Structures are given as C-alpha cells and as structure tokens.
Amino acid sequence: MTSTGTSSPVLHGGRRASARLRDGVVPLETGGVRRRIPVAAIERVDVHGAGGRRLTVVLTGGGSVAYHLRCRSAPAVEAFAHAVRRALPVRDAGEPRPDGAALVTEEPLERAAPNRVRRLCWAAGSGYALGLVLLPVAGAGAAVVILWVAAPAAIAGGVVGVRAGGKVLRETWVLRTRGITVEGRLQRSRRGEGGSDLYTYAYVDGEGVRRELTSSDGGGERADITYDPADPGTAEIGRRSPGLLVFGAVLTLLFAPFLLAGVAFVVVGVVALVV
Missing domain, CATH: 2.30.29.210 (FACT complex subunit Spt16p/Cdc68p)
Known part of the structure; x- marks a missing residue:
C-alpha cells in the first residue's frame, strides 16, 4: 500500500x-x-x-x-x-x-470528446501556412504577402486586448449590479513579485463558505469585500468605480481595430488567391 x-x-x-x-x-x-x-x-x-x-x-x-x-x-x-x-x-x-x-x-476507455478549439487552431494554422506558400506562386504582390504575414500578429493582439477589456467590463458590471458586500478580516500580508504589498482577507459568503481574497488593495485590519453570489471567485476589495467601466470600454475599442485589420488582411490574401 x-x-x-x-x-x-x-x-x-x-x-x-x-x-x-x-x-x-x-x-x-x-x-x-x-x-x-x-x-x-x-x-x-x-x-x-x-x-x-x-x-x-x-x-x-x-x-x-x-x-x-x-x-x-x-x-x-x-x-x-x-x-x-x-x-x-x-x-x-x-x-x-x-x-x-x-x-x-x-x-x-470512453473516447474523449473532440477538442473543437484545437482542431480549429490546427485548420487555421495549416491554411495560413498554405497561403504563405501559394501567394508568391499565384503572383500576388509584395504588399499582399506582407499583409498576410502581419495578419496573425494583428489578430492575436486584437483578441488579447478585446478579451482583457471584455473581462474588465463584465466583472465590473456584474459586481456593481448584483455584488454582495461583506466585511473581511486581514489574515496575512506579503511582498509580491513586483515589489508591491499583497494582503489576504478572509470572509464568509452567503452560503456559509469561508473564502479568502488576496489583493494589493487594502492594508487595514478590516476591509469591505464585494463578491458575485453566482460566482464567489469573482470578488474585489471595495466596489469598482465607474472609471473601470470606461477603462474596459476604451481597452476594447482600442484593440478591436487590430482584430478587424487582421481579418481584413486575411480576406485580401484569400481574394488574391481566388481571383
């Protein structure tokens, strides 16, 4: 044993x-x-x-x-x-x-369900590599090839920025509209990797479950903690200001053009191959 x-x-x-x-x-x-x-x-x-x-x-x-x-x-x-x-x-x-x-x-063993995201990524990567080979063969201009090469970076940057902005928007909106605020007690503090102080607070949610939240906010022996009752893992110290809604919207709008530009670059390349 x-x-x-x-x-x-x-x-x-x-x-x-x-x-x-x-x-x-x-x-x-x-x-x-x-x-x-x-x-x-x-x-x-x-x-x-x-x-x-x-x-x-x-x-x-x-x-x-x-x-x-x-x-x-x-x-x-x-x-x-x-x-x-x-x-x-x-x-x-x-x-x-x-x-x-x-x-x-x-x-x-039961067969695992096919990973559609992985298959989609493989298909997209294979199609991109194939286009990179076929564009010069099809006589596409240098500008089209450059756009095709730049497309993945533009799409990746756009996706990352839009997802980050969307997360800020979603969490801020959820906590402001249905968040529950309770008082948490400081359990411990430590120095984070970036040099800032991190504080861990303990609180009990509406279901009687003891939870902990670690954040750079706070510092006192007690702090107000707002959490989402449908997802207690989404929590913050205090309440998010309306400025975070603006920040999330700006971040989304700032990176959305990169995503659209990357998609447009791909369309230009596909048209050059087809026409």
Whole structure:
C-alpha cells in the first residue's frame, strides 16, 4: 500500500497513456484500455530504454505478460517504479505466485470528446501556412504577402486586448449590479513579485463558505469585500468605480481595430488567391 504521508504517484506517457498507484492497485491506461493491476499480480517493475524512460510492469506467473509505458521524464519513471516496488508484497523465493494475468481486470476507455478549439487552431494554422506558400506562386504582390504575414500578429493582439477589456467590463458590471458586500478580516500580508504589498482577507459568503481574497488593495485590519453570489471567485476589495467601466470600454475599442485589420488582411490574401 502507498504511504498515507505521500501523494499517490502518477506517470504520464504519450497518446494519453498513464499509470497510477492507488490503494494497492495500478490503474494503467494504454491503447484505449484501462487495466487495473493489483500489486499482488506484479512480479517486478523494470526501468530501461534510452535514458531510463520506459517502465515495464511484469506480472507473476512466469513473467510472460508485461505492460509498458514510455515517459519523457526519466526521474518520473524512476520515482513511479520506486513507489510500486515499495508497495509490492514481500515474498519468499520459493513461495508460489498467483497467475497475475487472471487478477487483472480490463475495461474500454470512453473516447474523449473532440477538442473543437484545437482542431480549429490546427485548420487555421495549416491554411495560413498554405497561403504563405501559394501567394508568391499565384503572383500576388509584395504588399499582399506582407499583409498576410502581419495578419496573425494583428489578430492575436486584437483578441488579447478585446478579451482583457471584455473581462474588465463584465466583472465590473456584474459586481456593481448584483455584488454582495461583506466585511473581511486581514489574515496575512506579503511582498509580491513586483515589489508591491499583497494582503489576504478572509470572509464568509452567503452560503456559509469561508473564502479568502488576496489583493494589493487594502492594508487595514478590516476591509469591505464585494463578491458575485453566482460566482464567489469573482470578488474585489471595495466596489469598482465607474472609471473601470470606461477603462474596459476604451481597452476594447482600442484593440478591436487590430482584430478587424487582421481579418481584413486575411480576406485580401484569400481574394488574391481566388481571383
């Protein structure tokens, strides 16, 4: 069994493969199958391969059945193997071993839902790279190629700015229209990475849950804390001023043209390829 004083070790491999040690069992997920391997069914655990990055779990019963997992981190493989070895039962040399394969249970893993955002990013990146190659071949002018090259930076900058401005607008509006204010007590303070002082206040929300908020605002023994009852994680010390609404709107309007310009650059390139 794993020690109660340490966390259960986890080993991650390629293609979503993983192995864990939990309550005397090694759940091993590889090839779309989850195998639950009791430590009593394990004869030994080997670490080998280039740089010691491959873990092999050999079952009892002659060692003819073994499972493998490759990980990029050699220290992680060694640490996991060490944890499993410590959990193995102590056996005498002449003690009969059970048939390890018979003790292992298997079940198919549910396929993860497709990551649409990742697929969209891959499609957009592939299309952009293809356009970068085809534009000179199609005889597009240098100006069109330059716009195509500048499009990703303009779109990325626009998205970051618009999202930041939208977040300020949303949080400020939510806290001003439905925020609940309670009194928090100072728990501790520390110096932040930027050199400013950070203060942590504790408060209890309307559901009776104790929460903490760390901010550069405050400093006194008590401070008013306003939080969103629908999302207590959205909270602030005091109440946001109307100026933050203006700041969020200005930030959004300032970066929106970059986003629109980037989209326009892409359209110009696509038109040059099609026409």
